């Protein structure tokens with residue numbers, strides 16, 4: 001990869017000093033417009049659900065990590081870690097440490113990464129990683145403005161940039177350079193809605209057609225409203241344990257094979273090439289190296305489809321499609337359930353919904369559900385390895401995990 | 408528009424396309440950086456005023472405006488590669504049918520947006536196509 005100095009030696013150096021980590025419990029709340037629920041309600045529901053799923057008890061929990069992008073903007077509440085520990089019953093008697101993690105839309109993935117490192121290092125044994133966002137307490141203009149804070153406010157926002165606008169410029173150049181079409185972008189949304197129909201927690205459980213996408217209102221040319229992920233309330237949680245004791249708590253522990261993270265410039269215009277998220281490329285390289293796996297070994301992946309073009313770039317950047325061929329691969333059905341590499345079986349951000357702080361955790365919950373064989377009608381048969389790919393902003397942060405059924 | 412001091416602090420940069428250039432590796436930066444991304448501590452940055460010409464890397468017509476830009480919608484937003492090297496995000500004014508990826512543009516001084524609550528109007532740099 002010219003122009004990228006990937007520290008591919010880094011994960012192997014790190015892996016020796018860590019112990020193996022397993023996921024022993026998972027839970028998503030319903031995703032959608034949850035008018036009747038507060039942030040604390042949904043995080044507690046997800047957290048308690050994950051703990052019940054794992055058979056640990058509150059007094060076993062050593063630490064909490066919570067992904068939350070913008071409680072301050074969405075619900076006028078900061079200090080989210082302490083709030084959630086309190087309402088989960090872990091504060092007044094047990095005094096469990098709680099840490100909120102923020103990396104815009106990658107907050108959840110990064111919370112999971114911090115939680116895994118805490119267990120891997122030996123500092124903690126049982127750790128809960130949660131993610132949540134309550135986005136519908138403010139109007140959609142206010143929500144869009146809060147989300148725009150993930151870009152460079154001074155040098156993108158003050159010029160009139162919006163998130164759909166930034167991804168529209170990625171899409172325009174991808175189309176110009178590689179011949180990607182609006183129909184191919186629409187196919188991403190069509191597939192993810194089809195998958196969302198099979199996921200009980202999804203915000204949208206209705207099928208759409210390519211024409212529905214192309215006839216929906218234009219937000220930022222060439223992206224229509226149906227090319228964009230929605231505004232969503234939701235929470236997800238999972239429980240981690242050292243691999244050597246995981247079977248004490250779960251009959252089907254799922255093992256962490258790789259954790260990887262990379263940064264790139266905050267502003268899209270400062271990137272080497274706007275049609276490639278170098279942070280995704282580098283994080284994927286680190287993850288494959290750490291897991292000693294290649295893209296062909298991965299059975300399914302949850303990618304960060306905040307916009308349809310983002311899924312096309314992601315499957316290219318993660319090595320599931322040749323650069324420029326993401327649209328064609330999608331159009332050919334290779335990313336559908338039953339295809340060569342099922343992408344976003346949960347419905348993705350597009351149809352399952354995108355409560356920004358929760359998304360990275362939800363992706364891991366979906367992969368665990370699939371690897372356990374519990375995914376019902378959307379099950380990917382015989383899945384051994386799954387990947388999650390969570391992006392902050394227009395690509396300034398990428399967080400990738402590889403999970404496995406076998407230790 | 409969210410912050411008055413934050414905008415005015417950079418007024419020279421916004422009005423006159425003032426950035427920096429690293430004497431060590433000769434890379435140009437806009438907006439100005441105090442640390443060179445190549446040389447880091449070993450770099451030496453000096454002020455530089457950009458010529459204001461460049462070309463369009465990519466662009467979009469924004470229909471759903473950013474907060475403070477509602478009265479301008481739809482507006483054309485672009486990533487522009489300045490001739491000296493760095494890219495920036497800016498509006499391009501004039502007929503969108505006249506621009507494409509690769510279109511040559513030059514900077515002009517225009518109203519950027521406004522802050523309704525404070526009644527402030529912001530000026531700065533936008534771009535227009537250079538005539539062929």
Ligand SMILES: [Zn+2]
Pocket residue numbers: 429430431432433434443444445446447450451
């Ligand atoms: Zn330098």
